[in-house]
Amino acid sequence: MASSLGFHILGPLEVIANNARFTITGLRQRTVLAVLLLTPDRVVSVDRLVEAVWSGTPPTTCRNQIAICVAGLRKVFQEAGCHEDVIVTAAPGYMLVSGDHRIDTVEFTARVESARQLAQDHRQLAQGQRQQGERHLARDQRTAQAASLLREALSLRRGTPFADTSSSRLQEEANLLEQQWLNAYEQYAELQLELERYSEIVSELSGLVQEQPLREHARAILMLANYRLGRRSEALGLFRQARQNSVDELGLEPGKELQELHAAMLREDPSLLSTSTASASTASTSTASASLNADLPGGSGEARLPADVPSFVSREEELASLDALLEGGPDVGSAAVGLITGGPGVGKSALAVRWAHRVAQSFPDGRFFADLTRPGDGEESVSVMLARFLRALKTPENEIPVDPRGRAELFQRSVAGRRVLVVLRGVRDLRRVQSLIPASETCCVLATSPHNHADNHPGPVQVRLRLDALDTRSAVELLDALVADHRVRWEPAAARKVVRYCDNLPLAVSAAAARLTAKAHWSVSHLLARLRDPLHRLDELSHGGPPGIRDSFDRGYSGLGPDAAALYRRLSLWDTPELDVWSGAALMNIDLSSAENLMEQLADAALLETWGRRPDGLFRYRLPSLLALHAREYADFHDLSAAGLKLPYPSAI
Structure with a gap:
């Protein structure tokens, strides 16, 4: 005979005994049992039971009818094989004694609390033990255990609680239980996100978001999972749906979380990378960043190639030109090298990343990405990136050389003969990052640079692309x-x-x-x-949009010599965008040859566009409007303003 029962209220009310289900047939009995199960081991007054059953309009015999319901429930339990007192009389009402009986809501709460404690332990380990790999493993184990507990808790739900009752009081309780379940589901999705199980999140959370369109935190998690899988259009589409739902249902714009996440996706904010990527980036204070695809065989998954660019347009001819790199290096011991140059904001990195994703299958052994756009991309920063690459290749920490030369040699040995793609962003001079370029004809390097003269590379550069603005x-x-x-x-x-x-x-x-x-x-x-x-x-164009409009211009300006910087500022005072060597000579009070040298320096730094020749053979140039405004901002705070030279801002288009 059964000594314990199982009670299910996360769905249609059921009693389980000896693996058999007993349905409580009477509506009033179901209501009384449900109220008692909501607060096991606590006395529920008769008045509260009466309110739940009759919702404020009880008959004069209500108290007797409650007693009859309790007696009927006791009889059901006895018939199910449980002869212990499950419902006891206790003034001013009754109490359900849980004992060894199983109640799904109690189990749900216990698992959620255990998961919360494990997650808290994980956070404490993450704060105090960041540097040791085995401690990282311990944190991951706790996260996985917490996710497993939440998954078990979520599986206890079999449908809408109390759907088989008509009590308004129980419907309120059902709404609370639904909210608790949804909160747990979001906690579970957050842990899955931390474990980088993005595909699972997309498959599991998509249905919930459709059922709960105004549940913004769940939608934000789903957006981020799609983003990290490279599904940028799907992620942005989820925001569009959210906005439409919010406006239609509430007459309001989406909340702050979704708005900020959407803006971050549009500007490709590095903080949106995977948890491990963000941790790796945060842990390093170097002036450059590096990443490796998480699916590199044997890789640690600590970083990855940036996600593909959303809404990529045009550039088909350029992409086709880059495909020539797939033929391999021209010589033994020489990687295929491609170089994309162009002005700030023209889309060099977007093109490089799009091509890298398009040809990813051709480089199964790894796709590296190094960002050199920040100042100081010298030997120290390159050494830091080499160490990151080696860690991603699962090189033990104690085997990574301390000196840059040793790291470069180990990296070359590690990638020799393998199909590896290295994308270098913002290279000023290829010679300065030579140790990041594999010396193997099976590898490929694609670099972007704002400088037209960046191809000072000992070996041949197979593909050179000069990228212009879009039509x-x-x-x-x-x-x-x-x-x-x-x-x-x-x-x-x-x-x-x-x-x-x-x-x-x-x-x-x-x-x-x-x-x-x-x-x-x-x-x-x-x-x-x-x-x-x-x-x-x-x-x-800087407010709320992608950071980098001014930053990208500033990087080019910061690399100029004093005379070229002065000419750049003074060119903004010219009232038309078209310039020539005479313009530079007049603004700087120098001869034509010196003026041409300075203007060519600006052109090499992509801060000035060449615009053909004059009939006398002198070069013509053009200062695009945004660069003119940027140059004028510097002029206003520099020597021209100090000298009292005040001219109107560059003419509007």
Whole structure:
């Protein structure tokens, strides 16, 4: 005979005995049992039971009927084989004694609490023991255990609680239980995110988000999982759905969490990378960052190639040109090398990352990514990146040499004969990062640089691409794809002018799209009116959009010599974007030869565009409008303003 019972209330009310289900048939009996099960081992007054059964309109015989319900329940338990007192009389009502009986809500709460404690232990280990690999393993084990406990807790739900009752009081309790279950599901998804189980999150959480469209935290987790899988369009689409749902149902924009996450995705914020990637980045205070695909055989998964670029447009010819790198290095002991140059914000990194993802299967042994855009990409930073690459290849920490030369030699031995792709972003001079370039014809290197003379490489550079801004049609297409509603299509003329104010630069267009996304009540014409003011245009394109509009210009400016920097500032005072050597000579009060040298330095730094030749053979140049505004900002705080030279801002387009 059964000595214990199982009670299920996370779904239709059931009693389990000897693996058999007993359904409580009477509506009043189900209500009384449900109320008692909600607070086991605690006395429930008769008045509370009466309220639950009759919702404020009880008959005069209500107390007797409650007693009859309790007697009927006791009889059911006895017939199920349990002869112990499950429901006892205790003034001023009754109490369900849990004893050895199983109640699914009690088990649910216990598992959730245990998972919470494990997660807390994980956080404490993460704070105090960051440097030892075995401690990392202990943290991961706790996280996995916590996720497993939550999964068990979630599986206890079999449907909507109390769906087979009509009590308004129980419906309130059912709503609370549903919220607790949803909260646990979000906690479980957070742990899965930490464990980098992104595919599982997408498959498990997608249905919940569809059922609970206003559950913004769950949607944010699903967006981030898609993003880390490289499904940028799906991630951004989830935000569009959220905004539509929120506006339709509540008349409000999505909450802060979703808005900030969406803006971060548009600007490719590094903090959106995997937990291990973010930890690796945070742990290093170097001025450069590096990453390796997590699916590298034998890799640690501590970093990864940046996710593919969303809404990538145009550049098909350039992508096809880069495919020549797949033929391998031209000589034994020489990797295939490609170089993409172009001005700030023109989309060099986007092109490199898109191509790297497109050809990923051709490099099964690894895809490395090193960011050299920050100042100081010298020997020390390259050495730090080499150490990161070696760790990602599971080189034991005690076997990583301390000196840069030793690290470079070990890296070369580790990748020799393997199919490895190395993407180097923001290279100033290939000679300075030579140790990051594999000396193996089976490998490939794709570098981006703002400098036209960056190809000082001992070996041949097989593919050289000079990247220009998008044409207007492609820039409008990019704006439309990023804004993801119909505003751009409704105002095509205004959209064309907006991208022209952005100089058709993908980075600036992305900033404009982020501005429109954050301000859903703005029309494209409204943004256009704000961009017309040259005093605030760079501010407008920096507010809430991708950081880097000014930063990318600043990096080019910081590498200039004093005379070239002075010429750059003074060129902003010229009232037309078209310039020539005579312009530079007049602004600097120097001869034509010296002026040409300085202007060529600006062109090499991609801060000035070449624009053909004059009839007399002298070169013509062009200063794009955003660069002119950037140069003028420096001029206003430098020697020109100090000298009292005050001219209007560059003319609007």
